[in-house]
Amino acid sequence: MALKVAGRGRIPPFIVMDVVRAAEARAAAGHDVLHMEIGQPSTPAPKGVLAAAQAALAGDVLGYTGAFGLEALRARLADWYRLRYGVEVPVERIALTPGSSGAFVLGFLAAFEPGDRVALATPCYPAYRNILTALGIETVLVPAEAEHGFQPTPELLERAGPLDGVVVASPANPTGTMLGADALERLYGWCHTAGVRLVSDEIYHGIVYGPAATTALAMGDDAIVVNSFSKYFSMTGWRLGWMIVPPDMVRAVECLAQNLFISPPTLSQHAAMAAFDCVPELEENVARYARNRALLLAELPKAGFDRLAPADGAFYLYADVAHLTNDSTAFCRRMLEEVGVAATPGVDFDPERGSRSLRFSFAGSTEAMAEAARRLAAWKR
Ligand SMILES: Cc1ncc(COP(=O)(O)O)c(C=O)c1O
CATH class of the missing domain: 3.40.640.10 (Type I PLP-dependent aspartate aminotransferase-like (Major domain))
Structure with missing residues (x-):
């Protein structure tokens, strides 16, 4: 049968x-x-990261870590946000994840119910749509216009019907376009007022050819912010990303992370400690x-x-x-x-x-x- x-x-x-x-x-x-x-x-990966990995291999048991990762690496990330963006992020809200891909699964599970409607401006990174679909969440594809850099605007989202969430990336894949600080602030403000959870994919931050990218964290604390060691830090295969979790979702994401992944990859975490010095x-x-x-x-x-x-x-x-x-x-x-x-x-x-x-x-x-x-x-x- x-x-x-x-x-x-x-x-x-x-x-x-x-x-x-x-x-x-x-x-x-x-x-x-x-x-x-x-x-x-x-x-x-940068040389310092490779050296840190060698040292960890030689000297550490490399067992599980906490579900949100090594405390010391989370503290380095908090420093990174302070230094790069002038934003204070409490360490408790920083979760290391198996790539940003793992962060999307955790974030989507914690933020959305099956049947919820989440908008994506197309063209966009295909895994957003496919992960959401696998989780039973409805994706609402909003064709974005070249004149807006293929990015979503409040006006486009207004026309998409009732929404529970929206995913944006700046710089974006596949276009490389960015939301300026004003455009991101407008979008954040619209989401906040409309009760729509903003998911901000910031994985290409650091790889820019003009003004630095703005983080949604600078606007408030209810967006899910996702990032990774894959792109700027040149560590794709190390499968290490992170998420800044909104305060109301921290415990849910922690329980999900414990059960889905136990912990992010330990060797990669030790190695990534050196990334900020590279x-x-x-x-x-x-x-x-x-x-x-x-x-x-x-x-x-x-x-x-x-x-x-x-x-x-x-x-x-x-x-x-x-x-x-x-x-x-x-x-x-x-x-x-x-x-x-x-x-x-x-x-x-x-x-x-x-x-x-x-x-x-x-x-x-x-x-x-x-x-x-x-x-x-x-x-x-
Ligand atoms: C926009 C975007 N987000 C997320 C990812 C996933 O990256 P990773 O799981 O390696 O962090 C990629 C990979 O290409 C991407 O382009």
Whole structure:
């Protein structure tokens, strides 16, 4: 007898992972592939972090920690908020999590009931939608406009019907666009008044090309703020993120974390203690992203990709390719096969309009970006 497989587990794939697999298969077959599909730093963790990990391996039992993580690391994060943003965050509200991905599961479970309605402005990071769906929470996709940097506005949210939550990211994935301090404050104020829980994904903070990003913590304490060691700190595989939990949710999130994960990865926590002392090395990474961004902003238009969202932060360029294709998945497949440049089709981020857009990641080396631009300019499509 065929056994039941739950419907809620049947969420869409994370398409970029499929693209990564296709690119790797091509590389394994001996072809030269330039990776502009992957949303992660091409650098290892900073040297100080690696040294701290070695020391922990040699000298620590590496058992479980508390559900919210090592007290000392939480204190370093509180210092980071004081130093970087001038914001005081009580250590009790800081929860280390298995990547920011773990923080989303905990935050969504603690904030929303099954059937609640949570808005996402598209294009957006696909896992928000897919995690919420798996948890039985209704996602309300709000197509955002290029003129607002593809970010949600109170006016757009007003039109979305009754809401229980909204997730925003600034800088955003896939667009790299940011909400300025005023826009974030307006959004926060609207959510606060309307009784809508704001979830602020701040994972790309630190990777910006103009004014620094503003944290929702500066506006009040009822937003869920999520961040990670994955991007600025260049530690994706270490699976360590954090969440600043609103005071009314601390105990619920703690009980969920105890039961779902027991604790965040201990070796990664010891290693991450050193991350805050590695700022010069991390800023070198950001300087390389800035060089890559400038190069591509100059070269991609010559290759026909001239409708690009303003990439204020993160390491992505989101291109409107409506004049080149109405099937970005097939277009990206051909681009990989014919010139060996891997990029992610927009359908991952925007089920409605994504067939006419794609995302280039510029987290790789500057040489790889220059070569990709050359190949794209010479591509006879
Ligand atoms: C916007 C955004 N949020 C969250 C994540 C998840 O990151 P992690 O679980 O590694 O912290 C990613 C990863 O690409 C992302 O782009």
